[in-house]
Amino acid sequence: MAFVTLKDMGSDFHRLERFDGEDFVRWQRKMHFLLVTVKVYYVILNPRRPEPGKNEEESVAKTHERLRWDQDDEICRGHILNGMSNTLFDAYHTVKTAKELWNQLERRYIIEDATSKRFIISNFFYYKMVDGRSVMEQFNGIKSILDRYSQRKLVLDEFIVVTSIIDKLPPS
Template sequence: MVFVTLKDTSSDFHCLEHFDGGDFVRWQRKMHFLLVTVKVYYMIMNPRPPESGGNEEESVAKTRERLRWDQDDEICRGHILNGMSNTLFDAYHTVKTAKELWNQLEHCYITEDATSKRFIVSKFFSYKMVDGWSVMEQFNEIKTILDRYSQHKLTLDEFIVVTSIIDKLPPS
């Protein structure tokens, strides 16, 4: 019965967008939620239990713990890989553990995300509203930019935001 519940829960995530190299932070948060839901997120935080080193007196509990870790690691790694575009899947499918895969993705895409933050800041401050286009449509575009701020954990003082938006209004 528990297996069916987990299967039903994980099948609800088939509609998640595949990570294609863009907006890593958003994808990472969604993937974090999925991995917590299927109870394998701990794989990203915990190393594999050590081998006994040939010790024949290893307890059955330790052996089971390691086998459980291997199984959960494969499930976690599979979910992460399944959440990627085909191109990225092909590039990362040979990574051995979920923890290693997660760390490689963070290392590669967090640097890109810093560039993305600079772009968002620049886009907000350089945005100008124009005549001939609905003020509400332009305001919604600014709001979308500001929503991206919160996605990247950036904050702006409310006074600065309001003043900037007023300055962006068209002369008319």
């Protein structure tokens, strides 16, 4: 049985593409997986335990749990920020908690993702094949658009796809 250290896992994290404002949902899924792998995603789901009041005593276990959450929140926030382009890092590095950062990114880029879905749909329906370029090259262009459909979990009936592609063929 092979043991994987955090150092070994950290060396593979550089493979995550930096988020530059494009394909947020894909980046978010990859980042979610990374945060679950390092066991810090829970800070996005669970709020921080409040500090005890002036007259309250806190058990050692609860203090340890609260301090652990603070540390994991900083690790989670750091991984999210590290997964961003320099421009986005500069824009978001002042956000205090991982949950707040995650929510701000969702609010901003889910809306833009919906706009990009409309763009992809219109790209497919208005795509025209032309003479002078190989049919396979143009088919690969259409396939690329359809791949982006599936990445965004858009469903298009196969009959409509086939009929549309036939209609896009050049007259020759």
